[in-house]
Amino acid sequence: xxxxxxxxxxxxxxxxxxxxxxxxAARLTFYLLHVPEDERQLFGQAVLGLGQGTEICERCxxxxxxxxxxxxxxxxxxxxxxxxxxxVICVVEDPLDLMAFEKTGRYKGLYHVLHGAIAPLxxxxxxxxxxxxxxxxxxxxxxxxxxxxxxxxxxxxxxxxYIRQLIRKQLTASGKKIKITxxxxxxxxxxxxxxxxxxxxxxxLEGRQEY
Amino acid sequence: xxxxxxxxxxxxxxxxxxxxxxxxAARLTFYLLHVPEDERQLFGQAVLGLGQGTEICERCxxxxxxxxxxxxxxxxxxxxxxxxxxxVICVVEDPLDLMAFEKTGRYKGLYHVLHGAIAPLxxxxxxxxxxxxxxxxxxxxxxxxxxxxxxxxxxxxxxxxYIRQLIRKQLTASGKKIKITxxxxxxxxxxxxxxxxxxxxxxxLEGRQEY
Numbered sequence: 001x002x003x004x005x006x007x008x009x010x011x012x013x014x015x016x017x018x019x020x021x022x023x024x025a026a027r028l029t030f031y032l033l034h035v036p037e038d039e040r041q042l043f044g045q046a047v048l049g050l051g052q053g054t055e056i057c058e059r060c061x062x063x064x065x066x067x068x069x070x071x072x073x074x075x076x077x078x079x080x081x082x083x084x085x086x087x088v089i090c091v092v093e094d095p096l097d098l099m100a101f102e103k104t105g106r107y108k109g110l111y112h113v114l115h116g117a118i119a120p121l122x123x124x125x126x127x128x129x130x131x132x133x134x135x136x137x138x139x140x141x142x143x144x145x146x147x148x149x150x151x152x153x154x155x156x157x158x159x160x161x162y163i164r165q166l167i168r169k170q171l172t173a174s175g176k177k178i179k180i181t182x183x184x185x186x187x188x189x190x191x192x193x194x195x196x197x198x199x200x201x202x203x204x205l206e207g208r209q210e211y
Numbered sequence: 212x213x214x215x216x217x218x219x220x221x222x223x224x225x226x227x228x229x230x231x232x233x234x235x236a237a238r239l240t241f242y243l244l245h246v247p248e249d250e251r252q253l254f255g256q257a258v259l260g261l262g263q264g265t266e267i268c269e270r271c272x273x274x275x276x277x278x279x280x281x282x283x284x285x286x287x288x289x290x291x292x293x294x295x296x297x298x299v300i301c302v303v304e305d306p307l308d309l310m311a312f313e314k315t316g317r318y319k320g321l322y323h324v325l326h327g328a329i330a331p332l333x334x335x336x337x338x339x340x341x342x343x344x345x346x347x348x349x350x351x352x353x354x355x356x357x358x359x360x361x362x363x364x365x366x367x368x369x370x371x372x373y374i375r376q377l378i379r380k381q382l383t384a385s386g387k388k389i390k391i392t393x394x395x396x397x398x399x400x401x402x403x404x405x406x407x408x409x410x411x412x413x414x415x416l417e418g419r420q421e422y
Contacts, residue, residue, distance in 0.1 A: 002288060003310070004276035006264020009257040016250070017239050028228050029261070030307055033274070034326075037262050039227070046221040048255035050240070051248050053217020063244065065215035077213060096241055099214070115245075 061113040061130045063095045085109040087144040093117050093151055117155035145179040152185045272324040272341045274306045296320040298355040304328050304362055328366035356390040363396045
């Protein structure tokens, strides 16, 4: 039996998404078949509107909303917010990481979104990330601290180390002083030591603080 | 930080899909942000085209392709195929089940898609399924066997039992004879007895055949 083209198209589109295999793609497609037409319209329009409905902040490369950024010339909400601490930059891999920090409500500084991490196996080098742009921002005399908040993964650690080296070189050349910090790694709150992996436990021990 | 409306719209649309939570919805949305515009167009158009690109077969309620069914007045490919065995009807819950049988290439009869199973907790009764329509089809003197291939779940078994009862009543009234069969339940090929649940093992024992 030949599957109708409309169904095949959508199944293939779903399958191209990360983490969605052919079974899930089929399940989602057939679910959408049973949904009212206006629900499908909403979904389809949301996909189509994604490109035009977003822009990249020209300073920190966070996602910005073009409809609300008028008058702020291409800046995201955070960069345009004068009340935020202009002396700290938190460097993250992608906008979702930035949002995770924003949800804590405890960080009041600025961000810099790299849009990835150095991953030689995937052919992602420093030149594919917004590292050059970070270096330019750090020339601003207002900047006093850079928090390296890339993921605690192999790629994230490598990226953090690479950036630290670059910053140090730039600071030596300019004679300027900027504090470079890295977010703490250790056992997550609510976790169970029994299930923590050895690397995490080792890092938690190494990072122990007076109590 | 406020998330751009375009991103929020798509995240909410993804979240309404079954089995997709807020984290996955965010991940998929941000993945699509990095994808070329024409890839997004393809996806969006596939969602929008789903409704118009499909129709329901008016005999067996399988999904049909309106673009290829011209001249076959609303029938799906299987119902329109004169070479298929017109004496057997395999009753399934939904089109995905039908496709699974078609993939085996071993079943040459017709189908009947119920579009669900009896599930009182979800307020799905026999009147919400295509059971009445199945009864009408069974009046055709050509039909000699009905294979009940609803899922081996609580709802599927209940539906199969309900339909069996209905058919028997109709046969008694008409004096006609139709063989009613149910697909075999047992341990799946390639499975490991060690991991099979008790109900499956019990059914596999009960359904043992001479060898």
